[in-house]
């Protein structure tokens with residue numbers, strides 16, 4: 001029986017790699033007790049900031065059996081999105097690499113659907129389950145860690161020994177039993193480059209991120225004005241932030257993604273500072289047509305650009 005499961009796992013792995021995923025791992029569905037404590041403490045400290053949805057569906061988030069009926073295995077996939085090149089002008093407002101190409105939610109979901117169909121057709125006609133990539137109350141990193149794809153770094157990202165951390169995570173939660181992977185040992189050691197490099201002090205301690213202070217949160221998720229305390233501290237990031245990943249030694253060997261869909265729009269990397277600040281709605285629509293930046297809408301990007309350039313609001317507004 002175990003041999004059969006090993007064979008299934010091998011065939012699923014081969015198909016996943018063929019579809020363009022960078023790695024794959026398996027973990028048995030269970031209640032994530034340790035992660036539950038991390039999540040509880042994160043929420044209790046208000047580190048989820050304005051992302052109220054992170055407190056919803058707590059029980060499902062720590063136990064996929066409550067989310068997907070008959071769930072036996074979480075199949076986690078990684079997809080490398082590290083780009084070949086960065087923005088040409090180093091003075092231009094910066095956008096996080098994950099948003100260079102086509103919105104990963106669409107790219108990964110499409111491939112997950114194909115992987116699901118493959119398993120159903122070739123391995124298990126009774127296959128049931130669902131697939132997600134940051135699209136349900138699921139702890140993507142915790143499952144990737146549990147399935148042996150990497151460890152959680154001090155910057156809270158999942159780090160894969162060969163790929164680094166510029167990887168997306170997705171998962172199938174299915175009713176087919178498959179052999180689980182061995183968790184990888186944490187390998188940050190004494191390094192604290194990410195903690196020291198964060199310009200807003202969002203990494204409060206190793207493995208603890210306060211989203212209230214995270215540039216990625218402030219420029220993507222935060223609604224309303226960006227609090228004045230962050231003026232001059234966003235280090236020219238206009239959408240997301242990669243600092244805690246850029247300084248990570250495990251990303252020194254990151255290889256460019258081969259995924260066509262993650263290639264940036266031709267004009268994006270060439271934009272000069274002036275062109276960024278003069279960007280009108282039509283140009284925004286064209287350049288970010290497929291990117292996750294579209295989620296911030298033109299007004300969101302404008303708010304961030306204004307925050308980078310203007311010198312502050314009326315006196316007394318130091319919120």
Ligand code: B12
Pocket residue numbers: 034035036038039042051054096097098133134135136137138139140141142145152155156157158159165166167168169170207209211214216217220221239240241242244
């Ligand atoms: C909310 C959210 C954010 C928030 C909060 C980030 C955070 N650290 O929690 C904000 C908006 C700030 C954000 C930013 C970014 N995000 Co985000 N985000 C999420 C989301 C939706 C939920 C994360 C979450 O549950 N946070 C709550 C905390 C408590 O959980 P956690 O960080 O995942 O850690 C868990 C475990 O790892 C565990 N844990 C942590 N350490 C240890 C150690 C041990 C020993 C154990 C047992 C457990 C453990 O405890 C936690 C609870 O299970 C996920 C998608 C998803 N559904 O999972 C994407 C996700 C985490 N984001 C992602 C990305 C790409 C980013 C950015 C890089 C984007 C950017 N460039 O701007 C940044 C990175 C910032 C950072 N350092 O985290 C990827 C991360 C891929 C990776 N390699 O890790 C994800 C997984 C989306 C995806 N499907 O690919 N994000």
